[in-house]
Amino acid sequence: MDSKTEPKSFVIKGDICYSTSPQEVSCTQNGYLVCVDGKSAGVFGELPQSYAELPLVDCTGQLVVPGMSDIHVHAPQYAFRGLGMDLELLDWLNTHTFPEEAKYADLAYAGDAYEIFADDLRHSATTRAVVFGTLHVPATELLMDDLEATGLVTYVGKVNMDRNSPDNLVEDSAESAEATRGWVADVTGRYERTHPIITPRFTPSVTDGLMAELADIAHQNDLPVQSHLSENLSEIGWVKELCPWSTCYGDAYDHFGLLGEKTIMAHCVYSTDEEVDLLRRTGTYVAHCPQSNAQLASGIAPIRRYLDLGMNVGLATDVAGGADLSMWRCMADAVAVSKLRWRLVDQSLSPLITQEAFWMATMGGGSFFGKVGSFAEGYELDALVLDDSAIRTPRDLTVWERLERYVYLAEEGGYLTRKFVAGRQIDLD
Numbered sequence: 001m002d003s004k005t006e007p008k009s010f011v012i013k014g015d016i017c018y019s020t021s022p023q024e025v026s027c028t029q030n031g032y033l034v035c036v037d038g039k040s041a042g043v044f045g046e047l048p049q050s051y052a053e054l055p056l057v058d059c060t061g062q063l064v065v066p067g068m069s070d071i072h073v074h075a076p077q078y079a080f081r082g083l084g085m086d087l088e089l090l091d092w093l094n095t096h097t098f099p100e101e102a103k104y105a106d107l108a109y110a111g112d113a114y115e116i117f118a119d120d121l122r123h124s125a126t127t128r129a130v131v132f133g134t135l136h137v138p139a140t141e142l143l144m145d146d147l148e149a150t151g152l153v154t155y156v157g158k159v160n161m162d163r164n165s166p167d168n169l170v171e172d173s174a175e176s177a178e179a180t181r182g183w184v185a186d187v188t189g190r191y192e193r194t195h196p197i198i199t200p201r202f203t204p205s206v207t208d209g210l211m212a213e214l215a216d217i218a219h220q221n222d223l224p225v226q227s228h229l230s231e232n233l234s235e236i237g238w239v240k241e242l243c244p245w246s247t248c249y250g251d252a253y254d255h256f257g258l259l260g261e262k263t264i265m266a267h268c269v270y271s272t273d274e275e276v277d278l279l280r281r282t283g284t285y286v287a288h289c290p291q292s293n294a295q296l297a298s299g300i301a302p303i304r305r306y307l308d309l310g311m312n313v314g315l316a317t318d319v320a321g322g323a324d325l326s327m328w329r330c331m332a333d334a335v336a337v338s339k340l341r342w343r344l345v346d347q348s349l350s351p352l353i354t355q356e357a358f359w360m361a362t363m364g365g366g367s368f369f370g371k372v373g374s375f376a377e378g379y380e381l382d383a384l385v386l387d388d389s390a391i392r393t394p395r396d397l398t399v400w401e402r403l404e405r406y407v408y409l410a411e412e413g414g415y416l417t418r419k420f421v422a423g424r425q426i427d428l429d
């Protein structure tokens with residue numbers, strides 16, 4: 001199988017684990033995961049006779065889990081991952097991020113950088129991603145070409161910025177809207193797995209006039225939206241100055257109709273009660289970026305509260321605020337920072353458990369793409385096959401204990417042996 005084939009019907013045999021709720025997982029040792037035309041037909045302890053003739057992918061002894069959805073990552077920042085972690089958000093943007101992103105006016109540079117990003121994403125645990133590009137249309141289309149070739153499913157955004165940005169990384173308002181309309185028209189229907197998403201960087205770098213234009217483009221073309229919200233206290237104060245008419249930072253987006261079930265807002269570290277209610281009522285997705293929020297000294301989002309309210313929440317690496325593409329580390333960090341928040345900030349919000357982090361990485365973020373992130377019947381079959389045999393222990397572990405351990409020890413001896421997206425096997429060679 002390869003990423004260029006049609007979705008297949010087949011059976012994977014292995015030790016299968018997937019979320020059935022934020023706190024619960026279903027584990028089947030030596031079970032059978034059945035894929036029919038790219039969708040799960042369910043997990044079985046014994047293979048039903050009706051599927052006995054399907055090709056068998058024998059992964060006995062290996063873990064089989066749903067693919068991960070990284071719902072907030074900056075592709076152009078991948079080139080300087082692991083650098084500049086000594087600054088807070090706004091200084092980090094001006095010192096490292098904006099100078100790097102300006103380089104993507106050069107297609108040769110963009111080509112080299114995006115080839116690395118796409119290849120590393122293909123080899124990661126991520127099966128679906130929501131990606132920021134830059135404001136440069138040619139480079140963004142090149143990124144989309146590269147991601148389409150990976151076989152992964154992605155949303156990719158041409159970034160919009162028309163104020164409070166460096167001279168070599170700012171657009172005229174009308175030209176920004178026109179370029180976005182042209183880009184949407186150019187890429188619509190071009191790809192099978194790669195889709196456009198409207199991407200105002202964040203309120204400080206987008207005027208009200210451009211925000212209204214972007215909302216119009218999104219609504220006219222039925223497109224999703226991504227941006228940043230309430231990441232940093234200085235940023236929130238800046239938004240109050242720029243949008244004195246808004247009742248909260250979130251209202252600076254909702255005023256233009258930019259919140260909703262097709263919108264992802266990254267961070268939401270300091271969302272007020274009003275803003276939380278706004279996000280909940282509109283069904284807006286919160287992209288939790290635990291490593292980035294720690295590295296850039298932004299804070300710790302109250303994810304327990306969001307989960308208890310039934311809000312849409314997924315996990316995100318937020319490279320290069322986060323240092324790498326590992327969704328395993330993202331899960332471990334989500335649990336760790338929730339414990340610090342509980343101990344140091346608010347003991348009324350209990351820490352996350354690993355099951356909840358796993359749910360956010362799979363079903364929580366996956367739901368942005370539809371029925372994704374589970375092996376329940378009818379879900380698109382995204383799957384990872386994991387060899388954990390090199391993570392040594394004298395103990396006999398359950399399937400869940402092996403997966404829980406993998407979250408923390410993937411880099412010690414874990415190995416991704418197979419990867420499927422919507423029933424297609426991804427080439428990992």
